[in-house]
Amino acid sequence: MIAVQPFRPARFLAASYVELLRNIPLMLVLYLIYFGLGAFLPISPFWASVVGLSVFEGAYVPKSCVPASNQWIGGRWRPRARWE
Numbered sequence: 001m002i003a004v005q006p007f008r009p010a011r012f013l014a015a016s017y018v019e020l021l022r023n024i025p026l027m028l029v030l031y032l033i034y035f036g037l038g039a040f041l042p043i044s045p046f047w048a049s050v051v052g053l054s055v056f057e058g059a060y061v062p063k064s065c066v067p068a069s070n071q072w073i074g075g076r077w078r079p080r081a082r083w084e
Contacts, residue, residue, distance in 0.1 A: 014062065021059035029056045 021029065033055070034048035043051075 018059045018062055021056055026052070026056050
């Protein structure tokens with residue numbers, strides 16, 4: 001939940017990560033992790049795909065979690081009306 005923190009550099013890094021990974025194709029992420037990370041560490045294709053999919057899908061989660069976290073006010077859930 002870095003995107004809702006008051007520390008501006010942390011919010012900037014979180015927003016940059018999300019926007020960068022949401023704007024490049026999954027195949028490119030997998031390619032970069034397998035061949036880029038594989039140049040420095042011996043990594044199997046399976047683990048490269050697990051890391052790549054985790055990093056890629058992790059960029060989509062904050063856009064759905066941040067609106068839900070904004071519903072908590074003072075430790076209590078504030079339900080929204082349908083028209084909000």
